[in-house]
Amino acid sequence: MNPITCIDVGGTFIKAGNVVNGKVRHEIKIETGEPGMLTRTLLQIIVELGGEAVGIGMAGLVDADGTISSPPNFPGIESLPLKEILQEELNIPVFVDNDANMAALGEHRYGAGRGIKNLIMLTLGTGVGGGIIINDKIYHGRGYAGEVGHITIDPNGPLCLCGNYGCLESYIGADRITERAREYVRMGVETRLRSYAGKITPEIIEDEAYKGDHVAMDIVAEMAKFLGIAISNYCAILDPERVIIGGGLSKMGDILLSGVKREVARRLYSRKDIDIVFSELGDRAGILGCYEMVIHSI
């Protein structure tokens, strides 16, 4: 098989790999940088990795023509015909889909979703993405299905970057989580997070939560609650065999997962156990999903 260049474009990092026969060879992880530079950055990565076709998973709304619309975490981009631009520039086949769809596809084929016919995936990072596998295939709807990050958790909640109020993402996006920690510090609450000054990251919050810092534990518990509400809604609608949680913030681990499970058990109408697990592939879920998309498209 020929090498395929697979790129997962998140709000903070771009992860890419050269994939042959489902194995990731050369791998790259760089900061996403300025939205205005995105196309140029992608071209550089594609040239460096040298695959014979390209698959891209991109945060935000991606239509069937590979055009991106107003991704909330890429201010300034309103409509970007990414597939068309890259194909013209490179003269090789390019396929573009939503990043969480790609992560769902990667996990379904190679990771925590192997052998599962109907599953839903959530990706927790700068934004909150969602992907749906129904009958072993990505379910796109008219192109924009699975956007669990923008379901309303509380109609009177905070303004989200998407323009709606009270979206899941407005409660548990990475920036919101670190901002919440800084609020506690500013309020003068006793917490070890204070020692990190302005440099609190989700990883630090996770780490301190494990070590028993009450503020960090509160933040993770609150995140678990909102995530649990969203997952119970997602499951009331789709009743999947499995829910997979991936993305950078999923590293929050068991404290997060047990809180999510409690909230879902409390809320889910069917009262049936839902199998909720973390991603097995981590950063590679999106990359391997892009690989699957490309090999089934060319």
Added chain:
Amino acid sequence: MNPITCIDVGGTFIKAGNVVNGKVRHEIKIETGEPGMLTRTLLQIIVELGGEAVGIGMAGLVDADGTISSPPNFPGIESLPLKEILQEELNIPVFVDNDANMAALGEHRYGAGRGIKNLIMLTLGTGVGGGIIINDKIYHGRGYAGEVGHITIDPNGPLCLCGNYGCLESYIGADRITERAREYVRMGVETRLRSYAGKITPEIIEDEAYKGDHVAMDIVAEMAKFLGIAISNYCAILDPERVIIGGGLSKMGDILLSGVKREVARRLYSRKDIDIVFSELGDRAGILGCYEMVIHSI
């Protein structure tokens, strides 16, 4: 073709018909009555209508074996193996599914969903049901998909009959709507609803809203808001080609529909127009859906 007995069991009314070649002949509508009498009532209807097979759409959770679990609007029923009981008693084929799934199937085949590949249906009545058609088939998940009535609208909202807090049904179920009207009357607010004393029905509220009664208009507007939030969540996840609203309360008409459309437009992440329409089949949606289920099962 042989006649099929099709029965739509709601929290307040049972609607049933003898259906031949997709045409409803003899039709019955009776009050649902005591949950403990349900099986006996259904047997009487089946004997009266005399079909050679039976299809039943029932409010609540229905598993693949035709067993009903804890339907919120049938207190006292915990687990009822309806298919098994009726088949043993009658010795003819019986098929049971969720009532909103049946309404979705009826509309998809004969009504407002003809030619639509992916659609979602909401049924507004005593409870709020949901059904999903994906690729021209009912999507069941593990058996309990589409339960939009029990997605959380507000995590701190009122207790729902299902045990969760802030479910859509706890805001817009028929009892909640009429209770809201009685609250206004008790508070002494100026409204023509006062003249109906304790006998306010959703139809009266609709009628007075059309005539310009401000309290009735407020109640419909509030219902539209909650319904709009739920539909925007449903659509963020499934991005269907069409949304169909059916059930008794859908008779609230254009005041309700325009309010729903405004709320969805305000909240939906994709900012794509969603085609939201009322049921074309009314009371017959569920009956005709049961017919479709039976003829494709035997």
